Amino acid sequence: MNETLKYLLIVFGVLGVMMSIAAGLIWVERRLLGLWQDRYGPNRVGPMGVLQPLADVIKILAKEDWVPPFADKPVFMLAPAIIVITVLLSFAVVPFTPGIAVANLNIGLLYFLAMSSLGVYSVALGGWSSGNKYALIGALRASAQMISYEVFMGLSIMGVVMLSGSFNLHEIVEAQKRLWFIVPQFLGFVVFFIAGVAETHRLPFDLPEAESELVAGFHSEYSGMKFGLFFVGEYLGITLISMLITTLFFGGWLGPVLPPVVWFFIKTFFFIGFFILLRAALPRPRYDQLIRTGWKLMLPLALLNIVVTGGVILAAR
Amino acid sequence: MISILKALWTVFVHLFKRKVTVLYPEEKPYIPPRWRGRIILARDPDGGERCVACHLCAIACPVDCISLQATEDEYGRRYPEFFRINFSRCIFCGYCEEACPTYAIQLTTDFEMSEYNRRNLVYEKEDLLISGTGKYPGYNFYKVAGLSIKGKDKGEAENELPPVDVKGLMP
Amino acid sequence: MVTVYIDGKPYQVKAERNMLDVCLSLGMDLPYFCWHPAMHSVGACRQCAVKQFRDENDKKGKIVMACMTPAAEGTRISLKDPEAMEFRASVIEWLMLNHPHDCPVCDEGGECHLQDMTVMTGHAYRRTRFKKRTHKNQYLGPLVNHEMNRCIQCYRCVRFYNDYAGGRDLGVFGAHDNVYFGRHEDGVLESEFSGNLVEVCPTGVFTDRVLKKQYTRKWDLQTAPSICVHCSMGCNIIPGERYGTLRRIRNRYNGEVNGYFICDRGRYGFEFINSPERIGEPYLSSGDVPSGDILLLSGKEAGDAKILKGRKILKEGEVLPHLRAVIGGAKGIIGIGSPRASLEANYLLGRLVGPENFHPGFSAAESVLVRQMVSILSDGPVRTPSLKEMAHADAVLVLGEDIPNTAPILGLALRQAVRQKPMERVIREMKIPQWHDYAIRDAMQEERGPLFMATAAGGRLDGIAAGVFHAAPDDIARLGFRVARALSPNAPPIEGSFTEDALSFADRAAKALREAKRPLVVSGTGAGSLAVLQAAANVARALWEGNRNAALSLVAPECNSVGLALIGGPGINNMGIKDAVKAVAEGRADTVIILENDVFDRLDLPDVQALLRARQVVVLDHLPNHTISSLHAGCVVLPAAAFAQGSGTLVSSEGRAQRFYKVFNAPSGRTAESWRWLRDLLVDLGRPGSESLFSLDEVLSAMGREFPAVRGAVEAAPAADYRIEGMKVPRQPHRYSGRTAIRADIDVHEPKPHEDADTPLSFSMEGFEGQPPAPLTSRFWAPGWNSVQSVNKFQSEVGGPLRGVDPGRRLIEVTGMGRVSYFTDIPGPFTPRADEFLVVPLYHVFGSERLSAMSPGIGELVPPPHVVLNKTDAESIKALSDMKEARIDFGFASFRLQVRPDPLMPRGVAGLFPYGFPGLHGVVLPAWGKITAPENARREKEEK
Structure with missing residues (x-):
């Protein structure tokens, strides 16, 4: 097969699959939430309601594309695009199978952290440009929260890097052939997972939106497809974090009998489901609790993890 | 920490619980008789309009979706000249029924009144009037009111003495 | 001032009051029925029971009626005493024994004093098992409806109708619990104040029969403060609108003007506004009527559709270009104003045609009379009193004016005035407090103060007058001059003989006026005689020389006659509308603009014909009249807003400038206030300065700059940018219902409320909830007080001025000695002609x-x-x-x-x-x- 064609296929395949997953998650989330709340969730549009995202997209596209007169227009329009772009770019380094990955970067993990840092611009700019106090408060919260938790996120995976000796995600997966890193890096996993939830500002850490206090937080003024982009960005974020958890701690595509891609997606969807379960089950903490937990608990834990891991590696050598 | 995990587990287990959702319209739910659905105007047992156009429903309405005009027949019986409910605004709170002193306005068990055109949700008196007494059989406002109407002169209502003869000399 | 203790708290109050009055003035809620602020106490209903204590050690106390307890130093009462509260609840329960189960179909419902008081006392449950007493109703005429079952025997109706307003055909019949309030037989109530029974009756025995036809609850009426246009007294009214038609008029208390009552003409005369014959669109008159030819039609025919047949309706956007062409092509324009149009409209018409071409729409005779009247009031030494002051006059001379028919509310004031002198004697000699109405009337019996009536024919006040004289206008004037001479040697001597009656009348009147503390002379333009006006001025001046309290009240013919005379400018020196006719006949003008005026009422027929022969006639009015039906082809008729459909300023006989506000927009969207039509035309023509005439306030201030005499009109009410806590004052009560259903049959989308750039009032229920300043008070309502009795809560003290100050601004005040001296032009005795x-x-x-x-x-x-x-x-x-x-x-x-x-x-x-x-x-x-x-x-x- 032509090499270029193959890469094009992978690039657009990944793009298409990611967008489909993000869209599908709209239905999955509502359905799961429904089931966990003793309801059925959307079950009318198409078989089992699977065409619900389609209906939602039609609705959201048909809505008036409204920009408030008091908003900073160019920034207001740009902000939702940023989050989708940065998250989609992060998918470039995710190794789905040994053969399927958009880019096999040797600094893949750093690249992911960099992209995830850029994502904060979307929320901050979106909230600021809305010209709305609630949006601004939401944006400020998002900035502080994402920047804080990025620190522990980066630190939490250092153990993985130390164990595998590489920033290349492909090699990290390969390094788990004997033992998934979840076992030696359990602490790192916990910190990474919590930081991941905070990074995607999903419930229970959705303080930037916090509809009970801030109307809808940073996207209060957004409607129509621009709101839709924030929405899609969030689901893409969930998918990305789930895939990275799979890659970093649960051996990526590794698994018996079934083909690697299936294992990868089984593991990914498990964590996506867990994300949704968190939303269904946990209440939102106060903002000060969130930040305090970050700096007073997560940071020491992450540092402890690095020290212990480093010590063990040194001792083993 | 344990409590969080317990919460997660408890919620997760609900995946397998019985769902409370009633799958309307395949499955019809039980509608209690005092359900607050589509509003009707009832009639007296004698067939006359029960509504005496007192405007109390209109003032009780929190969304101001009832509007009417009072008028009278030649014998002084008051009734609404028009009576309009804008169901596209109605919130079915039932305050109108509560305010009605004559049991004329009643909320029924019918709630299937969706329309594609909002204008079709504006009901006039002809749309609201039913031919029976609704939930309250037997009540007739003019049988207890002091006002005289056709067929009921002064002193002929329930619990009324015959009209005073002012020119009488009896103490 | 004395100190009284109510529920243990000390209050400083006026001594000459009763405790009910005191409690209400202090803003407390104490139920009552028979007491009325204008008719005072009789202590009949037993509702205002309170506990009175001897001193601070008295714990037992006794139940007394607050309305019969004088506010003496150290009076201690308790409203909250449990026994007193129980007593009051019991009184209500007794009253309700026979009260029918009628509220839903009762027109008083929602503004019923009995409902309010029942809720106030807490009586909620009917315990009696016995049957209710019933009564037959009576037909009382087209204005007042009778439903006797509802009566609670408070006697307010007869006290108002007979004792206060001097009626004779409403009485009390029967005995014990069978008393019946009505006429001796079915029939129209004779008094022109019968409509006040609707407001005086605390429940629904007397209700508004005109409203009944299109009944609307008080809470559903869109209301705004307004001024009555049916005579020159300037009574304050509250018109109420619903569904695009005016439904009723209620009295708007103004302590200085009409107080608690208005006449039936003001209360029920509004229906013309809803007439199907109203001019709804601007049009060009048809060619059916040949040019210059006049049809004399009866009133009914004038409104006939056939006159409107063939007319050409001017579409939106066609009107101003057409008018521009009319005015552009004119060789000379004459403007004819109107004493029933607002000051603003007349001013702008004057501005459009120029002061030399503006003719106030007075007839020649009227022009002279009104001008003379204004000059007497503004340049003479004698003050013109308010209606309140007139009700307190203790001697009155009426010269030539048929008061009960031309200014009914002034008649009511004179009925109170005749009580003043004997009442003062009773108060002084018998030490009865003034509020003790029954005792005072008992002590007075039939004694009346001096009222002298000299009119052309008999009138309703003759019965209470101390002297009556019927004569031709010239003889009435001579009588006046004679009285003046008798009062002061400075007055011009009068020659010629008098009848014995006249001499005796003049001497008695002069004596009574001289002895009075607050003498009053009343005259007016009604007799159509300049000499009568001048005679009245002489009497007042002669009185004033000896008594600076003397007052002179002159009745003008129409609601804005005085205002028009004040802004008539140089044009006032002409012979009224007759000069306009001359200008047209001589060819100096070929275009006439007639503002809300029927020239048939102002001119003799030949003059009308000459005037309407003008090349172009533009008429602004709201109903078809003879002028409109006699227009030749191509003349323009513009639909003008009637009083409740527009805002503006009127000047009453007293010289009081008062603002009336638009209550609702005319259902025909093309109707506009006359001043707005004229303003649009001025702007369209690009007249200098017209661009700054956007709002009513700007028109008013421009008028004030041009005519200093009416500068005060600006202060008659707050300007359009007035806000309370940043809010406008709502025209709709906060309980206004049906907002989302009224227009739902036309369109389910609710329209935006009308903007109102001219006033601080809004066309919605949103805005300031509390009490606005008096000139903006659109309705009387207070929590717990839905009936008109809530006016107590709007007054600075019961029966006193409204909070702040009573609305209106007097434009005519005495400036000192006065430039007008005695009139010496005394007519000779009237001699009947042989053939005429x-x-x-x-x-x-x-x-x-x-x-x-x-x-x-x-x-x-x-x-x-x-x-x-x-x-x-x-x-x-x-x-x-x-x-x-x-x-x-x-x-x-x-x-x-x-x-x-x-x-x-x-x-x-x-x-x-x-x-x-x-x-x-x-x-x-x-x-x-x-x-x-x-x-x-x-x-x-x-x-x-």
């Missing part, structure tokens, strides 16, 4: 004002037109007694009327009654006319 009669107008409260007479309710009460002649005169005309009909011939016009011989009518004088009847057009009274027996009906027709 002096035809004078005789007024009737219903009928003499055309707009109100067009209202169906009032229309029913308009008496059939006839001519009143002295009995001897009537007999002297041959065959008249057989025919019972006479022909009155003015040369250019003639009328056939029934004859009514009246012994009180002076010889040689004929009265047309009621002046203003439909068909009386094209002749200005008083005028000399021949009265003959009609030869036969056929010839009569040919002549016509």
Whole structure:
């Protein structure tokens, strides 16, 4: 097969699959939430309601594309695009199978952290440009929260890097052939997972939106497809974090009998489901609790993890 | 920490619980008789309009979706000249029924009144009037009111003495 | 001031009050029924029971009626005492024993004092098992409905109707719990104040029969403060609108003007505004009427659709270009103003045509009279009193004016004035407090203070007058001059002989006025005689020399006559509208703009013909009239807003400028206030300065700059940018219902409320919830007080001025000695002519004002037109007694009327009654006319 064609296929395949997953998650989330709340969730549009995202997209596209007169227009329009772009770019380094990955970067993990840092611009700019106090408060919260938790996120995976000796995600997966890193890096996993939830500002850490206090937080003024982009960005974020958890701690595509891609997606969807379960089950903490937990608990834990891991590696050598 | 995990587990287990959702319209739910659905105007047992156009429903309405005009027949019986409910605004709170002193306005068990055109949700008196007494059989406002109407002169209502003869000399 | 203790708290209050009055003035809630702030206490209903304590050690106390307890130093009462509260609840329960289960179908519901008081006392559950007493109702005429079952025997109706307003046909019948309030038989209530029973009755026994036809609850009415346009007194009113029609008028308390009551003409005369004949669109009149030809039509025909047939309706955007062409092509424009249009409209018309071409729409005679009247009031030394002051006068002389018919509310004030002198004696000698109404009336018996009436014919006040004199206008004037001379040697001497009656009348009147502390002279333009006005001025001046409290009140013909005279500018020096006719006849002008005026009422027929022969006539009015139906083809008619559909300023006889506010927008979207049409035209023509005439306030201030005499009109009410806590004052009450359903049959999308750039009022229920300043008070309502009795909560003290100050700004104040000295132009005695009669107008409260007479309710009460002649005169005309009909011939016009011989009518004088009847057009009274027996009906027709 032509090499270029193959890469094009992978690039657009990944793009298409990611967008489909993000869209599908709209239905999955509502359905799961429904089931966990003793309801059925959307079950009318198409078989089992699977065409619900389609209906939602039609609705959201048909809505008036409204920009408030008091908003900073160019920034207001740009902000939702940023989050989708940065998250989609992060998918470039995710190794789905040994053969399927958009880019096999040797600094893949750093690249992911960099992209995830850029994502904060979307929320901050979106909230600021809305010209709305609630949006601004939401944006400020998002900035502080994402920047804080990025620190522990980066630190939490250092153990993985130390164990595998590489920033290349492909090699990290390969390094788990004997033992998934979840076992030696359990602490790192916990910190990474919590930081991941905070990074995607999903419930229970959705303080930037916090509809009970801030109307809808940073996207209060957004409607129509621009709101839709924030929405899609969030689901893409969930998918990305789930895939990275799979890659970093649960051996990526590794698994018996079934083909690697299936294992990868089984593991990914498990964590996506867990994300949704968190939303269904946990209440939102106060903002000060969130930040305090970050700096007073997560940071020491992450540092402890690095020290212990480093010590063990040194001792083993 | 344990409590969080317990919460997660408890919620997760609900995946397998019985769902409370009633799958309307395949499955019809039980509608209690005092359900607050589509509003009707009832009639007296004698067939006359029960509504005496007192405007109390209109003032009780929190969304101001009832509007009417009072008028009278030649014998002084008051009734609404028009009576309009804008169901596209109605919130079915039932305050109108509560305010009605004559049991004329009643909320029924019918709630299937969706329309594609909002204008079709504006009901006039002809749309609201039913031919029976609704939930309250037997009540007739003019049988207890002091006002005289056709067929009921002064002193002929329930619990009324015959009209005073002012020119009488009896103490 | 004394200190009283209410529920243990000390309060400083006025001594001459009773405790109910005190409690209400302090803003407390104490239920009552028989007490009324204008009629004071009788202690009949037992509702205002409170506990009174001897001193601070008295714990037991006794139950007393607050309304019968004087506010003496150290009085201690308790409203909250459990026994007193239980007593009050019991009283209500007793009253409710027989009260029918009617509230849903009762017109008083929602503004019922009985409902309010029942809720206030907490009586909620009917315990009695016995049957209810019932009563038969009576037919009381087209204005007031009777539902006797609801009566709670508070006696307020008869106390108002008989004791206060001087009525004689409403009484109390029966005994014990069977008492019946009504007439001796079915029939129309005679008093012109019968409509006040609706507001006086604390429950629904007397309700508004006109409202009943299109009943609307108080909370559903869109209301705004307004001024009555049916006479010159300037009573404050609250018109209420629903679904695009005016539903009713309620009295708006103004301590200085109408107080608690208005007459039936003001209350029920509004219906013309809802007439289906209203002009709704600007149009060009049809060619059916040949140019310059005049049709004399009866009032009914004038509104006939056939006159409107063939007219060309001007579309949106066509009106101003057409008017621009009309004015551009004119060789000269004459503007004819109107004493029933607002100051603003008249001012802008003057500005459009130029001061030299602006003619106030007075007839020639009226012009002289009103001008003289304003000059007497503003340049003379004697103050013109408010109605409140007039009610406190202790001696009154009425010269020539038929007060109960031309200014009914002034008649009511005079009825109070005749009580002043004996009441003061009773208070002084018997030490009865003034609020103790029953005791005072008992002590006074039939004693009355001096009221002297000199009028052309008999009137309703004659019965309470100490002296009555009926004569021709000139003789009335001479009598006045005689009184003046008797009062002051500076007054001009009068020659010629007087009858014995006249001499005795003059001497008694002069004596009474001289002895009075607050003497009052009342006259007006109604007699149509300059000499009468001047005589009244002389009497007042002569009085003033000895008593600076002397007051002079002159009644103007229409609601804005005085205002128009103040802004008439140089034009006021002309002969009124007659000069306009001259200008057209001489070719100096070929275009006439007529503002809300029927020139047939102001000019003799030949003059009307000359005027309407102008090349172009533009008429602004709200109802078709003779002028409009006589327009030649191509003349422009513009729909003008009637009083409740527009905002503006009127000046009453007192010289009080008062603002009336738009209550609702005319259902026809193209109707606009006259001043707005004229403003648009000024802007369209690009007249200098017109761009700064956008709002009512700007028009008012421009007018004030040009005419200093009316500068104060700006202060009559707050400006349009006035806000309370940043909010406008809502026209709709906060309980206004049906907002989302009223127009739902037309469109389910609710329209945006109308903007109102001219006033601080909004066309919605949103805005300031509390009490706005008095000139902006759109309704009287307070929590727990839904009825009109809530006015107590709006006054600074019960019966006193509204919070802040009573609305209106007096434009005419005495400036010192005055430039007008005694008038010396004394007419000779009236001598009847052999072949002619002096035809004078005789007024009737219903009928003499055309707009109100067009209202169906009032229309029913308009008496059939006839001519009143002295009995001897009537007999002297041959065959008249057989025919019972006479022909009155003015040369250019003639009328056939029934004859009514009246012994009180002076010889040689004929009265047309009621002046203003439909068909009386094209002749200005008083005028000399021949009265003959009609030869036969056929010839009569040919002549016509």
